Amino acid sequence: xxxxxxxxxRRTIPRAIRLxxxxxVVFYVLxxxxxxxxVPWNSPDLIFATxxxxxxxxxxPFVVAIKLSGIKGLPSVLxxxxxxxxxxxxxxxxxxxxxxxxxxxxxxxxxxxLARTDRRGVPIYALGVSACFALLAYMNVVEDSRVVFKxxxxxxxxxxxxxxxxxxxxxxxxxxxxxxxxxxxAGMPYVSPFGIWGSWGALFGCSLIAILKNFNVFVASPxxxxxxxxxxxxxxxxxxxxxLTLFFGYKFWFNxxxxxxxxxxxxxxxxxxxxxxxxFLHQQAxxxxxxxxxxxxxxxxxxxx
Numbered sequence: 001x002x003x004x005x006x007x008x009x010r011r012t013i014p015r016a017i018r019l020x021x022x023x024x025v026v027f028y029v030l031x032x033x034x035x036x037x038x039v040p041w042n043s044p045d046l047i048f049a050t051x052x053x054x055x056x057x058x059x060x061p062f063v064v065a066i067k068l069s070g071i072k073g074l075p076s077v078l079x080x081x082x083x084x085x086x087x088x089x090x091x092x093x094x095x096x097x098x099x100x101x102x103x104x105x106x107x108x109x110x111x112x113x114l115a116r117t118d119r120r121g122v123p124i125y126a127l128g129v130s131a132c133f134a135l136l137a138y139m140n141v142v143e144d145s146r147v148v149f150k151x152x153x154x155x156x157x158x159x160x161x162x163x164x165x166x167x168x169x170x171x172x173x174x175x176x177x178x179x180x181x182x183x184x185x186a187g188m189p190y191v192s193p194f195g196i197w198g199s200w201g202a203l204f205g206c207s208l209i210a211i212l213k214n215f216n217v218f219v220a221s222p223x224x225x226x227x228x229x230x231x232x233x234x235x236x237x238x239x240x241x242x243x244l245t246l247f248f249g250y251k252f253w254f255n256x257x258x259x260x261x262x263x264x265x266x267x268x269x270x271x272x273x274x275x276x277x278x279x280f281l282h283q284q285a286x287x288x289x290x291x292x293x294x295x296x297x298x299x300x301x302x303x304x305x
Contacts, residue, residue, distance in 0.1 A: 002095075008274070008280040014190035031062075038065045092133065097130035098123055151235040154214070158239035161210045168203040172196055173264070180261030210240065 002016075003009045040047055045064040060082055066075045095283035104113035114126045139149040175196040178188075185191045192198055214236030217229040250256070 004206065005099075006275050008284075010189040010277060035061050035065055038068060043068070055113075067254040094130050094134065097133070098127040101129060105116040151231065154232060155239060157213070158210060158236060159243075161206055161213070162239055162243045165203060165206050165210070168199045168206065171199045172203070173261075175199075177261040177264035177266060181264075181266060182217060183266065 003013050025115050039061060043064060045067055046061060060078075061083075063075055066078050083177055101110055101114050102117075105111035105112060105123075106128065114129065115125065116125055117123050136149065136152055139152075171192070194201070205279060214232060217233040219228070
């Protein structure tokens with residue numbers, strides 16, 4: 001989503017993709033490994049976080065780990081950090097949502113007014129529409145509406161998985177078109193490490209998750225509605241038929257057809273990117289190279305953020 005507004009995307013986007021791997025290793029894999037060594041499986045605080053305080057900072061296993069460490073004041077510091085992280089995630093999601101709506105409006109697939117921008121180039125109307133949906137989070141404050149909020153979470157989860165499926169299918173067809181038109185890996189600024197087979201594997205995994213992520217709705221329990229949880233079944237799976245209906249409905253309504261690998265346009269807009277890259281590199285060459293702490297931060301610390 002950010003590539004459209006990034007400076008020199010041929011350099012910055014591949015770097016961001018590579019660093020994402022290390023960020024996942026540090027912030028997810030390593031941190032979860034450490035949590036597993038610190039927090040006992042039968043910790044009363046952990047049971048409270050998963051069964052009672054299912055939302056908010058108190059539900060975080062990181063807070064549980066800090067409490068077990070016995071360091072006074074540190075749980076409050078971590079709670080503040082979690083609030084900052086939540087704000088950062090919300091900011092990122094608003095950016096993605098507003099730019100998606102803005103892009104659809106430019107293509108004539110959303111109301112025209114959503115394509116308007118202010119003098120800074122910010123799509124303010126698309127941003128306003130996206131921000132309105134964020135107000136649904138206040139449903140989490142009231143116990144009665146929290147169940148409905150979880151239904152919305154269910155919906156966004158399945159649509160998120162379907163989005164990744166769309167991305168993977170697009171990448172598979174892109175690689176096929178690239179090979180058919182004679183564009184080698186050497187001519188690309190970035191190539192996926194596992195290539196088209198990695199996308200096939202991820203596509204299988206995402207499809208499996210989409211089908212099985214709500215399997216518990218078929219299992220009878222005291223908390224379900226009757227013999228099976230039909231409400232969570234609807235909210236958990238309705239995205240799949242809706243996605244297919246919109247996809248094939250669009251092709252039928254507008255009478256569109258698929259393109260073969262040799263028909264795909266892989267060069268549209270390339271001249272504009274070439275020009276912007278040349279201007280960016282020229283401006284970079286005129287700026288003095290950073291020294292001292294600025295150079296140290298850029299080389300060793302900035303990748304974390």
